[in-house]
Amino acid sequence: MPQEDQQDLRMKSDAIVQHLNAALPIIRKVCEISGVPAASIGVIHQGQSIYVENIGHRNVEAQLSPTSDTLYGLGSLTKGFVAASLAQLLHNHPTVTWTTPLQNIWPEYRPQQPQLKGNVSLLDFLSHRTGLSGDMSVALQGDMEFILPPSEVAPIVSRLDVAAPFRQLWLYNNWGYSVAGKVMEKLSGKPAHEYIRESILMPLGLSNTTLRPVFDEHIDFADAYAALEDASTQCLPREFPFLESLFETAGGMYSTVNDMLKYCQALLRSRIDPQSTPLGNLEMLFQGHIPLDRSMESFGSYGMGWIETHLPSVLGLQGDNAELFQWDELPYINDPRDPSKSLLTFYHQGASLGYYSAIYLFPETESGFVVLTNSMPLSDAADWIAQIIAAALHGFETSADYVELANEARRRKVGNVAAMMAEIEKTREEHPGDLPRPLDAYCGDYYNALGNFHVRIKQHKVKAGVLELAFQGKATQEYELRHLHGDIFEWALTHDEQARRARFTTWEQSYFLVKFLPNGTSNIVALEWGSNQEKLTSSNIQNRIADHSSKEL
Known part of the structure; x- marks a missing residue:
């Protein structure tokens, strides 16, 4: 890079860092309101790591601070890894494509829904457009325990209730990524966790990213918490509930900020120069296959493990906050200097047993970031933090008061449960x-x-x-x-x-x-x-x- 360009990059990066540091008091307050003990943040710009920040406590009792190598659960950020791994697998199996009928690949799947027989594909399941209910009640109840074994994925998915017409609505459904794990095992002849490690994690040097973590008391590990009404936290058992479970490939990945920044860099490079990275065949992951809302397509579309949208826009539409607010109540992030400017954006959110997260990519500026937190919160702090970073990274503006949004989300969540209890008593x-x-x-x-x-x-x-x-x-x-x-x-x-x-x-x-x-x-x-x-x-x-x-x- 010419010296003049390097100097320009440093100046832009310094300005971004100043914006992010200025936002830290707000980020800390959002975590406090939401009942989130720790948050770890990492940002890249022009392909380079420019910012990492770790706040709060990964272990509240011992008052241990997180680092950029602290291991967090990723929740549904797992889906991007799984889709990328399947992309490598399909590249090596040219007779199988994203649109091949699933029954032709995985005969154990026998759909009882007439409209799906011989039609539904991996693409349909991984883009959440099957129209099937994503209800997980028979598989997951409380206390971090999955109550069905992985062998029941095929029978359950074959009989899921129809909730919408086939390929007409985006209905988030974790079962689709359980299916992805089964297909991966079928085609590779290996356990899914092993194939993902060999095809994605090892080639990218992600040594601290895994579906099969082993707990060691000396490991840099973020304990999992659940937020109570007063924003105090309940420490959850030190267990890895997704391990060998039927939803392992839907939400069982663990990683660190440092590893996730490497992952972001590799994904961005794969779009610019596919030969420079072990990742290939990813085009379909980042292509929108179903709008999140057909009445407002500017909200973006779902690919496979990624949401595609353009700023200016509303963000965070996959997470908890979008369930607590009408979408037109959520912050609108734009560039006041150039309202017509459109910035391609990819993101995904994660919600797991004790962990919430967010990841964003901006290919045009080779930028991206990750937010990892360690709580089932009162408001989705990872989402609010991500929106703050997205605006700061590009000098965009929003009139949103994120402290008040976190407070309001908390009021609504607690209030919704209280209203339900009161209605039952009535x-x-x-x-x-x-x-x-x-x-x-x-x-x-x-x-x-x-x-x-x-x-x-x-x-x-x-x-x-x-x-x-x-x-x-x-x-x-x-x-x-x-x-x-x-x-x-x-x-x-x-x-x-x-x-x-x-x-x-x-x-x-x-x-x-x-x-x-x-x-x-x-x-x-x-x-x-x-x-x-x-x-x-x-x-x-x-x-x-x-x-x-x-x-x-």
């Missing part, structure tokens, strides 16, 4: 004197149609007149089940009860309602539960059906 008060059947009438095991998931209902071990439900019959998955009215019970949890059990915050009342269903003789034979009102059948009925079927055979 319903109970509207049915005074309404008594259930004898509680034994409800007890038993209730199974889904596949028979691979069940809810056990039993009398509470301590409280009289109260039931208990246990997902998969596990003692680790027990919740108090209280009578509401008629044959309907509820197991609603306050915000902090959800947080202490490492649950993603839910305020949808129907999710916490269990409706027992009698037959013609008034015996309870099934129940309906969850947002999709899935019907689970009593094991007694299941056994009778199985016996009848075997006699017919």
